[in-house]
Amino acid sequence: MKKHNFSAGPCILPQEVLKQASEAVLNFNDLNLSLIEVSHRSADFVKVMDQARSLVLELLDLENKGYSALFLGGGASLEFLMTPYNLMKENGSAAYLDTGAWSSKALKEAKLLGEVEVVASSKDKNYNYIPKNFSIPAGVDYLHLTSNNTIYGTQIKEFPKTDALLVCDMSSDIFSRKLDFTQFDLIYAGAQKNMGPAGTTLVVVKDDILGKTGRKIPSMLDYQIHISKDSMFNTPPVFPVYVSMLTLQWLKNMGGIDAIEKINIAKAELIYNEIDNNPLFEGAAVKQDRSNMNVTFLLKDESKKERFDQMWKDAGISGINGHRSVGGYRASIYNAMPIESIQVLVDIMHKL
Numbered sequence: 001m002k003k004h005n006f007s008a009g010p011c012i013l014p015q016e017v018l019k020q021a022s023e024a025v026l027n028f029n030d031l032n033l034s035l036i037e038v039s040h041r042s043a044d045f046v047k048v049m050d051q052a053r054s055l056v057l058e059l060l061d062l063e064n065k066g067y068s069a070l071f072l073g074g075g076a077s078l079e080f081l082m083t084p085y086n087l088m089k090e091n092g093s094a095a096y097l098d099t100g101a102w103s104s105k106a107l108k109e110a111k112l113l114g115e116v117e118v119v120a121s122s123k124d125k126n127y128n129y130i131p132k133n134f135s136i137p138a139g140v141d142y143l144h145l146t147s148n149n150t151i152y153g154t155q156i157k158e159f160p161k162t163d164a165l166l167v168c169d170m171s172s173d174i175f176s177r178k179l180d181f182t183q184f185d186l187i188y189a190g191a192q193k194n195m196g197p198a199g200t201t202l203v204v205v206k207d208d209i210l211g212k213t214g215r216k217i218p219s220m221l222d223y224q225i226h227i228s229k230d231s232m233f234n235t236p237p238v239f240p241v242y243v244s245m246l247t248l249q250w251l252k253n254m255g256g257i258d259a260i261e262k263i264n265i266a267k268a269e270l271i272y273n274e275i276d277n278n279p280l281f282e283g284a285a286v287k288q289d290r291s292n293m294n295v296t297f298l299l300k301d302e303s304k305k306e307r308f309d310q311m312w313k314d315a316g317i318s319g320i321n322g323h324r325s326v327g328g329y330r331a332s333i334y335n336a337m338p339i340e341s342i343q344v345l346v347d348i349m350h351k352l
């Protein structure tokens with residue numbers, strides 16, 4: 001039997017997507033060729049890439065609004081560097097909100113290219129909350145945020161208004177909730193948290209913000225080059241792009257972000273209610289900043305740990321150990337996680 005997969009990433013994908021993807025690995029579009037052995041310039045694959053990019057803009061409601069979608073290599077971690085390369089002026093500066101390990105890694109790369117102002121940090125409490133009411137220095141080239149902090153289980157609910165360009169790492173909550181995506185100038189997300197296999201990163205960028213830094217940008221790091229080549233400047237990660245396209249199609253068929261957001265809220269309420277009402281458990285993140293994607297919680301009575309661990313293992317649950325920097329447990333409940341699997345976990349917490 002398939003396990004209840006609570007892994008933080010790479011993570012659960014819709015079962016029907018896995019089935020379609022595995023079929024295409026053997027025989028893609030009835031070509032009697034594998035998806036991963038045809039030219040990325042073939043008409044069949046070009047269609048996949050075009051469809052993936054247009055589904056992104058459609059689902060985010062960014063069609064015909066001056067945005068481009070790209071599927072790049074290098075992981076979200078390469079975007080930590082590409083963002084300043086493309087947006088930070090020579091001798092410029094950028095503001096970063098430090099909400100965890102991923103934000104810290106992002107700002108470290110930006111420091112290679114210019115001045116970085118950390119506008120606020122929640123490091124003092126091991127990143128268990130989202131700092132608010134910080135001020136953004138005038139004249140910065142952009143403000144960088146991490147919308148969902150995968151490790152700590154926190155999520156930004158309200159995004160600051162700013163005159164600076166707004167850049168957001170949405171690796172672990174993209175396509176999970178309704179937002180006005182036009183408030184962002186650049187969004188990036190590693191595929192492996194909510195969209196597809198590891199190996200591709202989605203970038204959504206407003207075209208008219210590019211080409212203004214006065215900086216020489218290496219070709220592979222230059223968003224304008226990738227846009228001009230329709231995300232095919234070099235061989236794209238064909239399999240991750242294909243699976244991402246299938247997942248986006250699955251999401252569209254179920255009613256898009258509006259529909260999945262309702263389900264995600266119900267899923268999160270189910271498990272947070274148990275955490276709050278069960279005296280054996282406590283949430284790791286402050287309530288108002290809790291993530292609807294990564295639910296972090298602690299067992300208050302260590303003597304029950306062995307029993308609890310055995311119970312969830314016996315029930316076919318996988319991937320709920322917390323990140324080493326937080327401890328306890330982390331249930332990642334991304335888009336493809338069925339509410340039935342969460343119910344299995346909640347029943348065990350209840351019985352403990």
Ligand SMILES: *Cc1c(COP(=O)(O)O)cnc(C)c1O
Pocket residue numbers: 009074075076077078102146148149150169170171172190191193
């Ligand atoms: C996982 C993760 C990353 C890193 O992604 P890679 O694709 O491994 O580089 C960056 N940001 C966030 C928020 C993440 O969850």
